[in-house]
Amino acid sequence: MLEIQKKISTTLKSIEESLNFSHRDNKTLKIIAVSKKKPIEMISQALEAGILNFGENYLQESIEKVKFFKGSKIIWHFIGSIQSNKCKDIAENFDWVHTVDRIKTAKLLSKFCPNGKRLNILIQINIDSEETKSGVSENELIDIAMEIDNLPNLNLKGIMVIPENKEDKNDLSESFKKTFLLSNKLQMKIKTADEISMGMSGDYNLAIENGSTMVRIGTGIFGERN
Numbered sequence: 001m002l003e004i005q006k007k008i009s010t011t012l013k014s015i016e017e018s019l020n021f022s023h024r025d026n027k028t029l030k031i032i033a034v035s036k037k038k039p040i041e042m043i044s045q046a047l048e049a050g051i052l053n054f055g056e057n058y059l060q061e062s063i064e065k066v067k068f069f070k071g072s073k074i075i076w077h078f079i080g081s082i083q084s085n086k087c088k089d090i091a092e093n094f095d096w097v098h099t100v101d102r103i104k105t106a107k108l109l110s111k112f113c114p115n116g117k118r119l120n121i122l123i124q125i126n127i128d129s130e131e132t133k134s135g136v137s138e139n140e141l142i143d144i145a146m147e148i149d150n151l152p153n154l155n156l157k158g159i160m161v162i163p164e165n166k167e168d169k170n171d172l173s174e175s176f177k178k179t180f181l182l183s184n185k186l187q188m189k190i191k192t193a194d195e196i197s198m199g200m201s202g203d204y205n206l207a208i209e210n211g212s213t214m215v216r217i218g219t220g221i222f223g224e225r226n
């Protein structure tokens with residue numbers, strides 16, 4: 001069996017255990033394979049193993065990949081930081097954008113969204129108020145969400161977080177719980193914004209147990225990046 005298939009089956013099994021533990025159906029979770037810095041060949045292998053959602057951070061390399069897989073069933077997620085001059089390419093090549101944290105970005109994505117397409121948007125929240133990290137603050141969320149929800153070509157689907165690097169699982173769990181409560185608050189205003197993108201290779205079990213609906217897994221599927 002291929003190395004990737006082994007990794008994927010181990011990861012899927014571990015995910016299944018967390019879903020069972022939380023009494024959740026596997027339809028309530030999307031698994032996003034983060035393929036940044038990984039070649040087309042490996043994406044093909046993951047696709048063959050049944051993965052449909054792929055996440056990319058770097059626009060240049062991702063556009064080549066999107067082009068290569070045109071006509072396939074792949075759903076592309078942009079999870080990198082966004083500069084204004086990249087909004088057109090992002091709107092044209094991706095299905096989901098997880099890292100929107102400014103209304104200006106949202107407006108550009110809506111403006112450049114091709115005719116008839118609807119771009120799925122998640123608002124990134126700086127859940128641990130870290131100075132070096134992007135994302136809106138908890139207090140800003142509802143205002144920016146209402147504004148994005150009014151833009152013509154976007155579907156506001158929920159929120160995304162990258163918590164602070166924490167040794168202690170209890171501390172990390174606090175960040176996830178805080179995110180879950182914030183998502184509930186958002187859903188009281190916008191019912192359809194019910195997705196929570198949280199959890200990576202090192203912490204997806206804990207994220208799933210705290211209500212994540214989208215896990216972004218790189219190393220756990222493709223192996224270490226160099």
Ligand SMILES: *Cc1c(COP(=O)(O)O)cnc(C)c1O
Pocket residue numbers: 034036057079080162200201202216217218219220
């Ligand atoms: C790279 C990256 C991931 C995946 O990280 P792993 O630890 O390899 O699973 C997830 N989310 C974001 C935003 C990333 O940049």
